[in-house]
């Protein structure tokens with residue numbers, strides 16, 4: 001049975017101009033009907049979850065579930081418990097509609113850096129497209145919290161933006177750190193921090209918190225390419241999304257600007273998925 005689709009409303013941002021021009025990019029896409037808001041799409045999520053192997057008996061925590069698309073996949077594994085942790089209200093109605101049919105699932109309106117959940121009581125923590133939004137200090141706090149929640153051998157599965165250092169990277173320009181020009185440009189168009197790390201940067205971050213990398217995969221960052229939208233949302237969902245974009249001029253301008261900056265930076269930007277295990 002498919003999960004319910006609850007659309008999320010446009011919210012005034014308090015800034016001047018139409019909300020479509022001001023909202024954080026992922027929430028604008030969600031108001032237009034998009035449910036998959038991570039860089040490697042549903043295909044990379046499926047590979048990640050195959051590697052992390054959620055199963056019956058697992059106690060799962062998901063950081064930053066958005067509108068609940070991955071929650072649907074995780075709950076299909078019938079875990080013992082599923083706790084979504086997200087401090088932001090935008091996706092909560094859609095997420096709550098997904099969780100409503102699963103008595104073992106609940107939402108904690110908390111920051112992933114401080115979940116209030118008990119130590120060592122999770123078997124699997126999942127987070128997609130949420131660490132990349134934050135600066136290094138906050139990334140550290142969130143990963144430390146994931147490590148605290150996991151028992152020894154517990155899995156932490158992440159799917160994030162990868163900063164690729166290629167021949168076109170200007171020599172001397174910072175890569176995947178403060179002042180990275182790619183990060184600055186993407187952040188400006190999506191109107192939220194985009195702070196991807198290199199493969200080495202993600203590995204170092206996880207290992208610094210007692211996590212051992214056991215699996216890694218990469219995919220192109222094609223979030224707004226039509227083929228990817230159809231793959232992620234299905235024919236009906238993708239058609240609805242493109243119709244909504246076509247009907248709304250400020251939203252269309254914004255989506256096209258986001259897609260252009262992703263295309264312009266495609267050699268420097270990818271998606272990465274990692275499963276790490278908490279050391280004993």
Ligand SMILES: C[S@@+](CC[C@H](N)C(=O)[O-])C[C@H]1O[C@@H](n2cnc3c(N)ncnc32)[C@H](O)[C@@H]1O
Pocket residue numbers: 026035036037038063064065066067069085086087088091110111112113127128129130133
């Ligand atoms: C780009 S969306 C990704 C949503 C979903 N994971 C997906 O991939 O489709 C980022 C999500 O992370 C959440 N988020 C951002 N910072 C967070 C934090 N410190 N703790 C928990 N969730 C956070 C946002 O509210 C949002 O749900």
